[in-house]
Amino acid sequence: MxxxxxxxxxxxxxxxxxxxxxxxxxxVAGLSILALIFIALLNA
Structure with a gap:
């Protein structure tokens, strides 16, 4: 060998x-953060 x-x-x-x-x-991390920010703005 x-x-x-x-x-x-x-x-x-x-x-x-x-x-x-x-x-x-x-x-994926960047899109996840953007999605969380978008969801937070919709619920505000």
Whole structure:
């Protein structure tokens, strides 16, 4: 079995997936905050 060399794996796809997830989570959080503000204004 070949020895593992730290830092030798290509993680390009993992980085793209992670950045996509962070972008999606940011959009969801922002839209949730806007929805809560809108609901609060309607009930005021």
């Amino acid at each position: 070949a020895e593992h060399e730290h830092g030798s794996m290509d993680i390009t796809e993992q980085r793209k997936t992670f950045h996509g997830f962070i972008r999606l989570a940011t959009w």
